[in-house]
Amino acid sequence: MITKQQMIQTLLPKPALPVKEQATAFSPANIALIKYWGKRDNELNLPVTSSLSMSLAHGTHTTVKVASADSCLLNGKECPPAFAKRLFDYCNLFRNKDTFFEIHTTNEIPTAAGFASSSSGFSALILALDDLFGWHADLKTLSILARLGSGSACRSLFSGFVEWHKGTRPDGLDSFAEPLNTSWPELQIEMLPISSSQKPIDSRSAMKITVETSPLYSSWPQTVANDLPRIKEAINSQNFHQLGQIAESNALAMHATMLASHPPILYFLPESIATMHHIWRLRNEGLPLYFTMDAGPNLKLLYLKKDSTLVHEALGL
């Protein structure tokens, strides 16, 4: 097995001292339209399938200051210990043992409620570290490094539509994200919060249980292989119905693989189901509205800017 440390040695100079006192960076949150669900390598966060996301306007601001001891503030409050450990374990991959950090990180969206805050978090962190250590690494390299913190973080280095190529190499050097060369300003993605309470099971564990126990997971790679080229085609031709249909069905298929796990994993809350049925009714009545869902109870709406008022009225937003 290849370790994170071995992989990093091939990409960066040996741990050196920071070249400045502090560095700040921002990364957008991203929402996958074709989901990342399942790892082929748990150490290097290598995915079973490719995935495709859209970056949001909001995300995470992170400042890393050189300090005399490690400390971490999340949204102005002390970090939960498990999260702080994950952050500093990640920092340890890049610093020598006499370097300590004070990290301030601010999420513009709730943590651990399926809003992909670890994606923008690890992406902003690697950008700040790049600046602090003066690596001047290219975005492909930073995408690979962000992936080591949280798989989907590799997609938060970019704005717009982003594809994470799964790659095939055991060392993961071909598993990184790249932006598509397409913009679609009419396309809106909007959080529809159902619950901001902590998820009953984190997505890393849920993914692992699904891969290991769900009899339906064996069909997931082919599902993505079918959906990915078709959604890129929809993006290129700006075909909203095709995009919405594929994104919604890909998300439901991901939740379906979890539902068949042992134990079953069900992120849906009663309000999630009520909202899905409501969206389907509205769509049957002619409103062009779709949704996607991540490992949490919340829905993310997909619609076109021209339908904004209609969508907001219909959902009481």
Place this chain on the structure above:
Amino acid sequence: MITKQQMIQTLLPKPALPVKEQATAFSPANIALIKYWGKRDNELNLPVTSSLSMSLAHGTHTTVKVASADSCLLNGKECPPAFAKRLFDYCNLFRNKDTFFEIHTTNEIPTAAGFASSSSGFSALILALDDLFGWHADLKTLSILARLGSGSACRSLFSGFVEWHKGTRPDGLDSFAEPLNTSWPELQIEMLPISSSQKPIDSRSAMKITVETSPLYSSWPQTVANDLPRIKEAINSQNFHQLGQIAESNALAMHATMLASHPPILYFLPESIATMHHIWRLRNEGLPLYFTMDAGPNLKLLYLKKDSTLVHEALGL
């Protein structure tokens, strides 16, 4: 393709006249613990997989009277036309064109709300026809004939635990149900009604859409192949936790295949989800309680008689 008529010719004498004026029969409803989901032959109702059910105490009473024109009463009221057509199309397989029936059928449980009333309905009907025409057919033959009306009806010929062997022959003569030689009086199955409103999509159509469009359906046959011998083992050894776990997970896997269909098929209502989460919480607290679900929003509880009071109190029944 083999037609129903061709198949029936190999099993029964040519259409003859009734040997009596009327006949009455009863069949129990049955609830599958290993689900029947997907046909390999839509004409003959041949299933992709085997399945296993438990018959209930309640079911359907059907009387067939020779009459001068066809008419049908369901629970004392005129049959919905679509249901009447399905019944008389089925009767046409067995009678000559000058024979007409007045059919009275009474379901002890709501129709078309996932309570498997078509199973007990077609089973009671074929039993009444057997008596009316004086075929004296054996139960294996009647199970095959009931299957032509509604797949799962082939299991309602028997009480207790019943296995429907999928068979492999194109004419379906090896696709019939048989009772297991085991009784387990402690095991309780109880309807937990969530909604008795008509389903948004009938299970025949839902099954067809799933088979044709769900990318996860390809994993379903292997899911059943794993679950079926293990639940029979649980029944033989009266291992309640093993039975409950397999039945619950098999039902969720079936719903999962539907969720990934195009369009998505979601029988869950908000109350279904709330009840699932509630049952899982109760189980985590130590209550031995599982559920299964068919193509509808209702849950069917699985528990042991000794826990009856606890289960009823916990769920406010």
